[in-house]
Amino acid sequence: MDLFALNDEVDLLERSLAALHGTSRLAPLVTLAWHLRQRDCARALALADEAQALLALSAQGRESQRLAARLMLLRAEVKLMFADLPAAQQLGQAAMTAFAGVQDPLGQGDVSWLRASIATDRGDGDQITACLNQALIHYRAGGDLLRTDAALARSLIYAAFRDPAVTAVRLQHQFPANLMRAAGVTPWVETAQANVAGLTNDPGRSIRHDLAAYHGALDIGQIRAALVSVNNAVEAFTLLGDLDAALEWMESALALARSTGWPASVGVCLMQMGDVMRLMTRHDEAKRYLQEALVVMAPVAGSRNYEQVLGNLGQLALDMGDFAAALAWFSQFEEHVQAHQAPDLLIKAWRGQASSLFHLGRPDEASVKAQAALALAREHGNAEGQIQALRILAKVQSTDSATTLDYLNQALEVAATIDGYSAAPGLLYQVAAADAASGNFRAAYDNALAANAARNRMHSEEAQKRVLAMQIRQQLERARSETETHRQLAATLKETAATLETLGVIGREITASLDAQAVFEALHAHVNRLLDATFFAVYLLAPDHKSLGTAFGIEAGAPLPVSTVALDHPTSMFARCARERQEVMIGREPGVADPNLIPGTLPCLSQLCFPLIAGERLLGAISVQSPRAQAYGEREHAIFRTLCAYGAIALDNASAYDVAHAAQKRADQALVELRQTQTQLLAQNRQLERLSITDQLTGLYNRLQLDRTLEEERLRHLRYASNVCVLLLDIDRFKSINDRFGHLVGDQVLIGIGHILQTNVREVDVVGRWGGEEFLVICRETAMEGALLLAEKLRTAIEAHEFEQVGTQSVSLGVAMLRQGDTVTQTIARADAALYRAKDAGRNRVEGGEHTLA
Structure with a gap:
């Protein structure tokens, strides 16, 4: 499965x-x-x-x-x-x-x-x-190679968090971008690529891979993985500052999560939605989403995601200026995190408490929490945590300019140790203010310039991110548009196929009748079903070929009066259509008079009139009309043209029908015969395929199939370092059996030994006749020790068997294991050498390298 x-x-x-x-x-x-x-x-x-x-x-x-x-x-x-x-x-x-x-x-x-x-x-x-x-x-x-690839790809998702650069190389090696991947592998490869992109500061590529993973996971029913991917894409959108796109995707993700009812998935989506709303400064909505997340995630209250919701509520309260509420949330956050001592979350909890206490006018308590966060951040090498804790300590000690400056300089020193990290403008402005407060105006000026430069860089980066976000949005819109185009095209093709199938059924129905009245009625019924037509009329050519007369006509459900029109009539649409043997299409604007309006009929805005032609012979003309403007487009023209063609065929004489019917019958018979021939060929091909890989005497695999399997196992060994051994078996003194009892008895011994081998190996092992009285067993996922034991088991089973007329019979076996760098020929040669050692040592034994089982 x-x-x-x-x-x-x-x-x-x-x-x-x-x-x-x-x-x-x-x-x-x-x-x-x-x-x-x-x-x-x-x-x-x-x-x-x-x-x-x-x-x-x-x-x-x-x-x-x-x-x-x-x-x-x-x-x-x-x-x-x-x-x-x-x-x-x-x-x-x-x-x-x-x-x-x-x-x-x-x-x-x-x-x-x-x-x-x-x-x-x-x-x-x-x-x-x-x-x-x-x-x-x-x-x-x-x-199972597909499952193996899926597990490999999924392992790379987590490997990316440890070393994204190495993981990128492994991804390219194991899953080259230019190769097609199975649907069951795609989501995991795309997620791994998204993680690599996100962790190497490429949010645009991260989004593209995450959304590909999202769609791929939905295709194979992995809703949970799809939700994870779309949440990751939303985080990348927020990083780029495209909060509208983040909100749009988050709404889709939340709707999908709610449809599942899964607490953890719904909770994570609510948390993410709350964070997007917070960044959009829609604080009341953010609070509602985050509080709902706490309720939904109550069954997983010990999870990291639940704790992050508490932290997000604390951050939201800080943003809203509700510092007492912020302190309460961060305190709850700390209580939950203390249970399993997650350092990064504990640092965040203490830092949040310190900020809340500072704003509540409790600097001493704020200092204690900030110092605790700083110590823990230092212990675990969390540079960002150190910088934020030091900045809070600087605010708490703002009355002591020297201490404040010391904390901020420490923060700058930590920032300098981070590869590719640029100090935030806020930190530099904070340092400049502290310098100014301590009277060091030159340093204050230099730091203010650095802060301005950092701010300009930040604005430039934000602009670049906005451009990137715009490009991604355009790409996504283009992809959506292409998807919608493809969907519409598929729907059109489906509708066209259905219409063609319907027309085929109609054609068979119409052309099967030799009764003209029945043909007229069938045409009328199908025209009403397929086209917008309040008027339908058939005019047939008179025997003298000089006029057209009404053969059948219905308008708004009522019969049309019988009328005749000369073939050379200058304005009649019917006459022109028949005379020129051309399709006539007329469209009128509302309020424009119709000079050809037949007395007693309704005005119309759309008309089609097509000639009825059988071979080269003109039969007449058919018309449909609608009171609706532009009622007939290309699709309607094609349908009506087809109906007219069927009508012309049906109205031709009976002999023409007989010819057509006979031709159809011959075609059907030819199709039946063709299908029978195809069935026979397929059966013969299957038989030939079976014969090509099967030894006809024993029913085991033959040498050709064994060679193929050995090469496949060699390649699998190269890729996965899997163990594989071969057992080469030879019947002792088999020639004497043929000489004494005849070849028929010898054949029965071969068949019997083949059966013993087949019934004493595992399902994954492969047994075949190597040639003459030699057999080969390919042992997958088996080391030398296991292969030797199997060989001894087979030798004992054969020795214990009573063969009809012959009695007991022994065999000798040679065992070899595929080594790194071996060819199939080298491995077989070692097994063959071991077999001959067994023969030389007295037969009825197993040889494999230095190991001998007698």
Whole structure:
């Protein structure tokens, strides 16, 4: 079962499931439930319940146990989505045990993938890495390259936080930008690239990758990852100062999060929305969003995100000048953070308390908190925390100019140690003011100039960011426009296809009739359904070819009076159309008189009149009319032209119909014969493909397929350093069997040994006939020790078997392991040499390097 599925694939699963009943629904039911686990949790659980009931009615075996394990993992992920981490952990462990019991490494890898998400919610970076490494081991053991790539890409998301430069190189090496990627891999690669861009000060590229990750995650039903990506994009938009774009995307993200009902996801979106509102100085709205986030995130009150909401409420209160409220929020923030001692958050809490206390006129208490924040920031090498704490201490000690200046100079010294960091204009102005207060006017002047230069640089950077934000917005708008164009084009194509299909049905209906009246009525019915037409008339050419007469006519549901018009009539639209054998289209403005208005008919603003031509023979003309201006565009012209063509064919004589019908019948028969031939060719191709890779005597893989598999394993070894061993087996004294009992008996011995080998190896191992009486076993993910044990197991099983007429029979085996830099030929040569050592040592034994099993 795949880890992810595209939305179209899930829709197909939904439709196919509707046609199934009873226990035949079980496997598709579990698959659909699994792929709905984030798309629609409630429906996924309902389907899981139905599948659980069917499992109770099904025969118990490995497959049913595997499906039961998958349902446990599904329930574990839903528990995680709703912030019940202990239950998610417990169900995940149960699923891991169940998958191990049925030897399903892919299932075990999927549990490790979920455990990485649990560790993410707990903020345990080391555990995230360990879980993803475990997932990689299981995915490689299961031979699933897509899952392996997804786990590799996801591990790079977190690696970017440790070393973005190295991670960028690894991304380019493992996931080159010019290569197509599977849908299940794309979101994780894009997120890793976004993190690298964001951490290397490239917010524009970060936004593009985050939004690509967002759309990619939505495509495969990973709603949680999509929400994370769009939140990251919003942070980048705020960094660029494009708060309108940030708000627009945040509103979309919040709507999506609310539709899930997941506390942590909704809470994070509310927190982010609150922060955007704070930056837009819409303080009351910011407060409402942040307070709602606290309520929603109550089930995860111990999480880092919950604590950040408390900190954001404190910062909002500071911005609003409500310093008492700010102190209360920062104090709550500190209480929660103290539980797990997150230094960065504790520094933020103490710094916020210090600012609040200072503004409340409590400088001594403010100084204590600021000093605590400074000490902790120094202990953990948090430069930004040190700078902010020192600035607060300078404000607290503003009455002592020397002390104030000392704190600010310390802040400047810390800033100088940060690569690429420019001191903020506010800090430099603060230093200049302190210099002036201490009487050092020259230093004050120099620092004021530096502050002005920093301010100008900041304004220039902000302008550059605004330009970049504008470019990104234009790119996004262009992408949206292209997407909408593609959507409209797809809808048009779909509508055109549906129209063509309808016209095909209509054509078969009309041309199947030899009754002219039935043809007229069918044309009228379909014209009314496909076109805006209050008037429909068919004029047929008289036998003398000099006039046209009404054969059929309806206007507003009532029959038209019968009339005749000369073919050479100078103004008649019907006459002109038939005479010139040309389509006539007329559009009038309201209030303009119609000189050709037939007495007793309604005025019209749009008219079409097309000739009825069968081959080279003129039959007459058909017209439709509408009281609406510009009622007929290109689509309507095409539809009416097609209907007229069908009408002309249908109104031609019966012999023409018979010819057409016979031709259609021949074409249908030819199509049937073609499909039968295609079916036979496909069956023959499948048979040829099977024959090309199968030994015809034993039914095992042949030398060609073994060579292919060995090369694939060599390449996998190069990429993942996976272990692979080969067992080369030769039947002892096989020639004597053929000589004594004949080749038919010898063939039965070969078949029997092939069966013993096939039934005594693992599912992942590959068994084939190497040639003559030699067999080869390819042992995936197996080191030398395990391969030797397997070889001895096979030797013993063959020795214990009684072959008809022959009795017992022994074999000799040589074992070799693929080494770094080996070619397939070198590895086989070592196995072959080991085999011949076994022969020379007396046969019926295993040889492998220095190890011998007799």
